[in-house]
Amino acid sequence: MTARLSFTKLSRSFAESRDERAVLEDIELVLEPGSFTALVGPSGSGKSTLLHIAAGLDTGFDGQFRLDPPQATLAYMFQQPRLLPWKNARDNVALVLEVRGVPRAQAAEQASEILRRVGLGTALDVLPQQLSGGMQQRVALARALVIEPDVLLMDEPFSALDELTAAHLRRELLDLWIETKRTVLMVTHNIGEACELADRILVLSNRPGRVIADFKVDLPRPRRRSDPGLGRLSEQVLAAVEPSLAAPVRSNAA
Numbered sequence: 001m002t003a004r005l006s007f008t009k010l011s012r013s014f015a016e017s018r019d020e021r022a023v024l025e026d027i028e029l030v031l032e033p034g035s036f037t038a039l040v041g042p043s044g045s046g047k048s049t050l051l052h053i054a055a056g057l058d059t060g061f062d063g064q065f066r067l068d069p070p071q072a073t074l075a076y077m078f079q080q081p082r083l084l085p086w087k088n089a090r091d092n093v094a095l096v097l098e099v100r101g102v103p104r105a106q107a108a109e110q111a112s113e114i115l116r117r118v119g120l121g122t123a124l125d126v127l128p129q130q131l132s133g134g135m136q137q138r139v140a141l142a143r144a145l146v147i148e149p150d151v152l153l154m155d156e157p158f159s160a161l162d163e164l165t166a167a168h169l170r171r172e173l174l175d176l177w178i179e180t181k182r183t184v185l186m187v188t189h190n191i192g193e194a195c196e197l198a199d200r201i202l203v204l205s206n207r208p209g210r211v212i213a214d215f216k217v218d219l220p221r222p223r224r225r226s227d228p229g230l231g232r233l234s235e236q237v238l239a240a241v242e243p244s245l246a247a248p249v250r251s252n253a254a
């Protein structure tokens with residue numbers, strides 16, 4: 001199963017001491033089943049808020065959010081791995097299956113399998129504190145994927161990692177996504193990452209966040225950062241996010 005996310009006339013404000021502050025305004029969006037969408041925008045533009053709403057963690061909005069079908073399963077991946085420090089890698093992953101009623105032995109087997117897929121086959125029994133940041137985030141990716149979610153929500157999942165580790169994890173995520181085509185919504189402030197992975201890039205404005213640009217990306221995969229098409233796209237996205245930083249358009253006419 002794969003799921004559709006729809007936001008209709010959706011706005012979100014938070015009560016401040018004196019007035020209400022709008023954080024998201026008039027969001028009108030449909031994320032198609034099996035699509036990979038990256039969400040970029042300035043800090044404070046409501047990106048995490050939008051993910052919380054998609055995850056059902058925040059219901060205090062105006063307008064409508066729909067998950068279709070409603071029983072679709074979701075997984076959430078954060079910037080930090082948020083592992084239980086007293087459980088080894090396998091048990092951290094197995095736990096999310098056990099709470100869903102999967103028998104212990106089977107949960108451990110499935111956890112081991114997905115950890116092998118993300119390159120952690122030799123670290124199953126290792127506690128988080130003994131794993132590098134990149135390995136911990138791999139465990140978090142495995143934990144998100146082990147339930148085979150219909151929707152994968154990610155909030156800057158690779159931004160705390162060194163670039164080489166992040167590059168490996170992006171590739172692993174992409175391989176797994178190509179296999180299963182779950183609906184992915186990923187917040188990132190890394191425009192290169194958005195261009196490399198996503199087939200749609202949404203740009204939010206400064207607060208209150210509105211969708212100010214919507215790029216369809218149909219470059220073939222796997223994409224290389226050196227591809228000219230990717231470079232052009234990055235410039236366009238950057239110009240939408242922060243016009244003052246985009247390269248001036250130069251003419252090569254004589």
Ligand SMILES: Nc1ncnc2c1ncn2[C@@H]1O[C@H](COP(=O)(O)OP(=O)(O)O)[C@@H](O)[C@H]1O
Pocket residue numbers: 014015023041042043044045046047048049050
């Ligand atoms: N629970 C909350 N209560 C009050 N203000 C909040 C809450 N959650 C987010 N905000 C405010 O909403 C704005 C957008 O937050 P957020 O969605 O985290 O932005 P982003 O992820 O784009 O940086 C911020 O100014 C933040 O302080």
Ligand SMILES: [Mg+2]
Pocket residue numbers: 047048049155
């Ligand atoms: Mg955020």
